[in-house]
Amino acid sequence: MIPPTSVTDEGRLAELEAYDILDTPPEPGFDEVVHIARVLCDAPVALVSFVAGNRQWFKAREGFEPCETDLDSSVCAHALVEPDLLIIPDLTKDPRTQANPLVTGDPHIRFYAGAPLRTRNGQTLGSLCVIDGAPRPEGLSDKQASALRNLAAQVMAQMDLRRALAERDALIAGRADADRRRHALLQLGDRLRDHSTPDAMIHAASEIVGVALNASRVGFGHLDADSRHIDIASDWTKEGVASVAGRHRFEDYGDLLPDILQGEALIIHDVRSDPRTAADPKPMERLSIRSLVNVPVRERGRTVAMFIVHDDEPRKWEPEVLAFLRNVADRLEVGVGRLRAESDQRVLNQELSHRMKNMMSMVQAIVTQTIKSETSRETMDAVLSRLMALATAHDVLLQEEWSAASIGTVVKSTLKTLCPVSRFDVAGEDLALGPRATLSLGLLLHELTTNAMKHGALSVEGGRVSLSWKLEPGDDQPELTMLWSESGGPEARQPTTRGFGSRLIRMGLVGTGGVELRYLPSGLKAEFRAPLNQVQQS
């Protein structure tokens, strides 16, 4: 007889599906229940049977060989509609079962007693049943019937426990996935800061995402002007998966263009079933793509690039994963934008520097032409030399993007334009100078060096200059102290006149003094002090 229609009830089947019990291996909790039922009812067969849409499947069984049967052979299917136990004393006499193949043929079952396996929502998933090869006109005793009911409740308790454990495991796994994604984002931030080319940034992001999502391939591609092609410069792939770097035409892979043109993320869980690719999934599968996500990167309302994730297995892309990918694509976009801004800034700095140097050249030319005939050679050289010192300090600043210059670089660049550096003993830890201190230190060192070359240690062979600096604790903050010490030259004498040069020297490191000059028989010793915040002020 045809099983009752409740067998195929969608709500019932959905609930059975949610327990995720079909085709799972035997478990002791169920086996023990079946054993107790068989012993209590003194029957050769006991089963925990679940009735699916097209078969009945046994989670636990004793005295019965097959692990499932079709529904024609199912007695349990009839138990679904019973409010309580279904007891059939002689299966050959009951219209529902007399044509059942298990009754008419092997193993010739005759007696059936089943307790419904009912969920808290009132859906019956199957039954806990005992079966005998001989009819039992008296059915079950009251005690046996009661025990069978209680054991069926035990089966359902077991089922609920099982599901709760599975949900907890999924939650833990989900949290681990979330942790991995959060870690990946942190890592991404660090790596993006470290890299200085867009390609390196893209590669780092691809690898981080690929590892975090356990994907098979991750890459980044730029779209051409009419968005029909994508150029993938490089991609990260897991071991054994080939790169897809190169140019690809969207139309070759399915009906993908509409989503891409609209700027939507393209999400395909399985290329074989997705309506956009199902007609011919082979081009995708040839590239080992079973599922994919393409996150668009938009610029002024147009998709200009896409962040691409592939998997060689069908994959349900969870909303959290998509949000993660969106986040990565955004960060990548910001990172690449920062590089572009820096590069623009560099170009601007170069241009500024170019104009500044040309301006200095013009000043040099005007000064030369103006005072050539009216002044001594010596004065003109002094003027031009100071201009050169200023230009050199500017040059050092430019190399450091105008913001700061290393004190060591300023010192070496200034000295070497005037005199062989081998005449100097330079020592001091590296320190960043602000733009103002860079220029004033350049001029100061220029005056000290030219003076030494004229009257001091550098005017005689074998004379040397020691130049050292260090940070010292000051009144409320550290002070930069610089020591200029000449030796091996003539005795130092205080200049009788106060020219521009000596005034430059007395202005010190930052133009506000802090200078102590000692004219000793061994040569000039000069000490310069300035608070660190003034030295580094921009």
Add this chain to the structure above:
Amino acid sequence: MTDQGPRDRGPISSRQVVLVVEDEPLLRMMAVDLVEDAGFEAVEAADATEAVRILEARTDIRIMFTDIDMPRGIDGLMLAALVRRRWPPIEIIVTSGFRTFNDIDLPVRSEFFSKPYDRAKVTAAMKRMAH
């Protein structure tokens, strides 16, 4: 070429000749000054095209002192490469406010000075080359 070509500009001096190529008149004036102060004779060109015309017309140029960044036609670097190829004996000094020594590709036997240049060092280089 007109009758007033450089070849006809009077007798060839016994002093060695330096070709100054610079588009900016003030800078050219200063460069010519520097060349003459160093004891050479200076010939001026305002761009590479004029420089090539002079080089084709005269055989007594010993050193070319050229700016890199010039409008109109080829720049000073291309000019330097051309001179090295067509007039191998000529010594070359290039100068620029835009480039640094690291990012330019100089021909062999040439020297670079960043603008603004140190007059004494350029003078010394010229004297060394003419020696």
